[in-house]
Amino acid sequence: xxxxxxxxxxxxxxYPKLKALDEVSLSIEQGEFxxxxxxxxxxxxxxxxxxxxxxxxxxxxxxxxxxxxxxxxQAARRALGVVPQELVFDPFFTVREALRFQSGxxxxxxxxxWIDEILEGLGLSDKATTNMRALSGGMKxxxxxxxxxxxxxxxxxxxxxxxxxxxxxRQTLWRFIRQLHAQGRTIVLTTHYLEEAEELCSRIAMLKQxxxxxxxxxxxxxxxxxxxxxxxRINASLPQAMHSRLLSGRGIAHxxxxxxxxxxxxxxxxxxxxxxxxxxIDELEVQRADLEDVFLQVMAxxxxxxxxxxxxxx
Numbered sequence: 001x002x003x004x005x006x007x008x009x010x011x012x013x014x015y016p017k018l019k020a021l022d023e024v025s026l027s028i029e030q031g032e033f034x035x036x037x038x039x040x041x042x043x044x045x046x047x048x049x050x051x052x053x054x055x056x057x058x059x060x061x062x063x064x065x066x067x068x069x070x071x072x073x074q075a076a077r078r079a080l081g082v083v084p085q086e087l088v089f090d091p092f093f094t095v096r097e098a099l100r101f102q103s104g105x106x107x108x109x110x111x112x113x114w115i116d117e118i119l120e121g122l123g124l125s126d127k128a129t130t131n132m133r134a135l136s137g138g139m140k141x142x143x144x145x146x147x148x149x150x151x152x153x154x155x156x157x158x159x160x161x162x163x164x165x166x167x168x169x170r171q172t173l174w175r176f177i178r179q180l181h182a183q184g185r186t187i188v189l190t191t192h193y194l195e196e197a198e199e200l201c202s203r204i205a206m207l208k209q210x211x212x213x214x215x216x217x218x219x220x221x222x223x224x225x226x227x228x229x230x231x232x233r234i235n236a237s238l239p240q241a242m243h244s245r246l247l248s249g250r251g252i253a254h255x256x257x258x259x260x261x262x263x264x265x266x267x268x269x270x271x272x273x274x275x276x277x278x279x280x281i282d283e284l285e286v287q288r289a290d291l292e293d294v295f296l297q298v299m300a301x302x303x304x305x306x307x308x309x310x311x312x313x314x
Contacts, residue, residue, distance in 0.1 A: 003066030005030045005155045005186035006051065011060035013046050013210075020046040022210040023060065028188060028203075030065075030154070033181055035201035035218070036190045037295060042207040044190045045085065048159050052082045064155055078106060081153035085160045087140050091133035095124055095143055098132060099150050106151040118146045121176040123169075138169045145173060149180070156180065157188045162196065174200070198222075198291035206298050213302040221294050229293060230259040230267060233283035234274065242270070247296050254282070260293070261286075 006028040013021040021043045028034045038044050049055035051062055053073055062069045067076040090098060096115065103111040119125045122142045127135065132143065145161060158177070162170045174196075181187050191197055197204060197218075204221060206214040214221065229247060232238075238251035242259065249257035261267065267286060274281065 002030060003063070004028055005032065005065060006188065007061075007063040007066075008047070009061045011047070011050065011062055012058045013043075013050065013055065014058040020210055021050075021057070021060075024207070024210065024212055025060075026205055026212060026215060028186065030186055031181075031184055032203060033187045033201050034189070035197040035204040036188060036207065037194070037197060037204060038190075038207035039299065041209070043210040044207055045159060047207075048082060048084075048157055048190070051076075051080060051157065053077060078151065079153055080155050080157065081148035081151065082157045083145050083148045083159060083161050085163065087137065087144065089132045089140055089143065091131070094129050094131055095119070095135070095146075096128040098143060099146055102147045102150045108151055111150065114152060115146075115150065118149055121179065122146055123172045138165050141165055142169060142173070145176075154184075155186045155188070157190075159190050160192065161189075162191065162193060194292045194295055195290070204291075206295065208299060208302050211302075214298045218291065221298075222289065222291065224294075228261045228264070229287045229289060230261050230270065231283070231285040231287060232257045232259060232281065235280045235282060236278075239273065239277060239279075242273070245270075247293060256283070260297075 004027045008024055008026050010023040010025055011021050012019070012023050024043070024047065036044050036047070046055060050057050051064065051069055053069055053076070056070070064076040064079045067079060069076045093101065096119070099115045099118070100111070103109075103115070116125075119128055122145060124139070124142050124146060127139055132140065135143065141161070145158075148156065156177075161173060177187060189197060189201060201218055203217050204214070205212055216224070233254060233256050236253050238246070238257060243251055245259040245261070247258040247260050249255050251257065259270070261270070264286065271281065
């Protein structure tokens with residue numbers, strides 16, 4: 001039986017004043033392009049750090065291609081490539097030297113052909129002999145990706161790989177990552193750019209405060225939370241009675257607001273209510289729901305459930 005690319009079973013991480021992960025369980029199959037989404041502090045980086053062996057879980061287990069990340073850590077590390085959020089680099093080496101040393105950490109010799117392929121794929125060929133400290137932030141980010149790929153890991157985790165980078169790098173990175181995925185590699189992506197996750201990921205898990213609050217295919221999530229959005233810009237504050245529809249924005253004048261609606265018939269109703277209180281509309285657009293809308297709804301639902309539980313316990 002083929003093991004999952006990543007298997008997580010009741011994974012918990014406790015700190016003195018925080019439970020970063022609370023019995024998280026999920027399975028990612030080989031060859032998937034999987035999205036791991038959540039707000040800041042949801043536990044995504046903690047989860048990745050446990051998989052990479054940088055953090056020890058308080059309880060539970062994690063496996064990479066069947067290898068326990070604690071008991072069989074060497075095999076687990078070889079199977080995994082992680083691109084962290086932080087830019088960490090050695091300022092004393094050129095790009096090619098950094099990749100050769102990274103290869104050596106995994107016992108790989110004569111890895112030059114693959115290094116050349118990575119450099120070409122990530123647009124780094126002309127920077128191969130440049131010292132790391134002389135690179136721009138975007139180029140350093142490319143080298144971080146290259147270092148994660150240098151030992152040809154079958155499972156690749158990208159932790160906010162395009163945060164703060166330019167459009168060219170983003171396009172170059174996704175073009176190369178798509179090639180690796182097409183070759184059979186498993187890709188796990190965390191990102192705040194939800195349009196990227198919607199386009200790339202076939203399945204998604206959403207975390208909040210250390211819990212998995214949604215886990216399904218991207219298509220099913222979009223179907224479950226299907227709906228429309230009314231984009232508005234008005235000349236006064238949104239009436240309080242409409243605040244329950246707000247998906248984004250604070251409801252103040254001249255701000256671009258996003259309201260949830262379930263049918264086109266509601267557009268006329270909302271416009272009528274706004275005109276009735278003397279509010280003029282500067283901008284209006286109706287859009288289909290996207291993954292950002294799904295994300296906001298899932299987070300709102302989970303918060304409502306938490307508040308309900310707290311009231312019951314009281």
